[in-house]
Amino acid sequence: MTAHRSPATIAVTAGRPPREPDGPLNVPLVASSTWHAGGPVGYGRYGNPAWSALEEAVGLLEGGRAVAFSSGMAAVTSLLDQVPVGGIVVAPRHAYSGSLGLLAELVEAGRLTTRLVDVADTGAVESAAAGAALVWLESPTNPNLDVADVRACCAAARAAGAMAVLDSTFATPLLQRGLAAGAHAVVHSATKYLAGHSDALMGIVVCGDDGPHDAVLAHRSSRGAIPGALESFLTLRGLRTLHLRVERAQQNAGDLAARLSTHPAVARVRYPGLADDPGHRRASEQMDGYGAVVSIEVDGDATAADAVVNRCELWVHTTSLGGVESTLERRRRWPAESKDVSESLIRLSVGIEDVEDLWADLSQALSGTQSQ
Numbered sequence: 001m002t003a004h005r006s007p008a009t010i011a012v013t014a015g016r017p018p019r020e021p022d023g024p025l026n027v028p029l030v031a032s033s034t035w036h037a038g039g040p041v042g043y044g045r046y047g048n049p050a051w052s053a054l055e056e057a058v059g060l061l062e063g064g065r066a067v068a069f070s071s072g073m074a075a076v077t078s079l080l081d082q083v084p085v086g087g088i089v090v091a092p093r094h095a096y097s098g099s100l101g102l103l104a105e106l107v108e109a110g111r112l113t114t115r116l117v118d119v120a121d122t123g124a125v126e127s128a129a130a131g132a133a134l135v136w137l138e139s140p141t142n143p144n145l146d147v148a149d150v151r152a153c154c155a156a157a158r159a160a161g162a163m164a165v166l167d168s169t170f171a172t173p174l175l176q177r178g179l180a181a182g183a184h185a186v187v188h189s190a191t192k193y194l195a196g197h198s199d200a201l202m203g204i205v206v207c208g209d210d211g212p213h214d215a216v217l218a219h220r221s222s223r224g225a226i227p228g229a230l231e232s233f234l235t236l237r238g239l240r241t242l243h244l245r246v247e248r249a250q251q252n253a254g255d256l257a258a259r260l261s262t263h264p265a266v267a268r269v270r271y272p273g274l275a276d277d278p279g280h281r282r283a284s285e286q287m288d289g290y291g292a293v294v295s296i297e298v299d300g301d302a303t304a305a306d307a308v309v310n311r312c313e314l315w316v317h318t319t320s321l322g323g324v325e326s327t328l329e330r331r332r333r334w335p336a337e338s339k340d341v342s343e344s345l346i347r348l349s350v351g352i353e354d355v356e357d358l359w360a361d362l363s364q365a366l367s368g369t370q371s372q
């Protein structure tokens, strides 16, 4: 009913209870593990009003049918489990380390095989797609911010008879719509921008008409990676302000990326919004904005990068991203992070604070490096 409205309006209005006298504006938080017999849901593992409300809203924003999960990785798992035993998965050589780590575990277990490619190299994705069961895309990638040609890669997957999946966590449904670009399914770590306040772990899969919606739903019901009612409630509440948060955060990110690219202590900046970034042209064509994650390589080694992180007083040193607060971390502090990621790379998740305060803190932290 609201699909023709703008995303900002959908984010505010979708997933609301019916308008009736003394009815609540928000879907009630129902803490019940089971339901009286005789209805279509029956048990708490099969449904909760808070999930349905969130799924309605995110489904409308992405243009498909959504299934919510207890975390982004649970959502990722529900899709990877669609690959037949022995199937081939094409995946980015560097992308979110959790997804790549899970793929490596499945390879180790003999469950499937992978072909790892540079996802920004469309020709490489096209060649690898032949004979594959699944083409896994992430764009922009975490943390290198590579940008895939989503439309061309999905077309290659489809031509090869493979399922095309896009992890669109960094873009949010506001900046990129993977289903319209040809993906069978889009996945989000809703823990990040959708929830937006660093207070809930959630994941969501959204499928197009020919996507694996029913299989993903059946996977959640039988495996049990269901979201909590409170987390679903918090994620929907976060979604109400997604457009405002993303608008402000990416404005801050663009501003900081430009300043960082002339800072003497910074060897490299990756941000698709910078005119000289390798992903700029493609992101400008296929996205409605460049997002709010900026990655920098400091001029120095891991120790120098750690020192920058530790000198920050306003920026929070933590993993995760997409919250209202600005956070940063050196990604290679995690042993599981790809060796293709520089030891001196710091991933910045730019929040919605005043940009001058953010710059003052970051530039003092970077300048300390130079005086060492």
Ligand SMILES: Cc1ncc(COP(=O)(O)O)c(C=O)c1O
Binding pocket: 071, 072, 073, 074, 076, 096, 098, 099, 138, 142, 167, 169, 170, 188, 189, 190, 191, 192, 201, 202, 203, 320
């Ligand atoms: C791009 C991307 N996909 C998936 C995930 C996994 O999500 P979660 O931590 O909610 O399980 C993350 C988490 O950082 C991520 O950055």
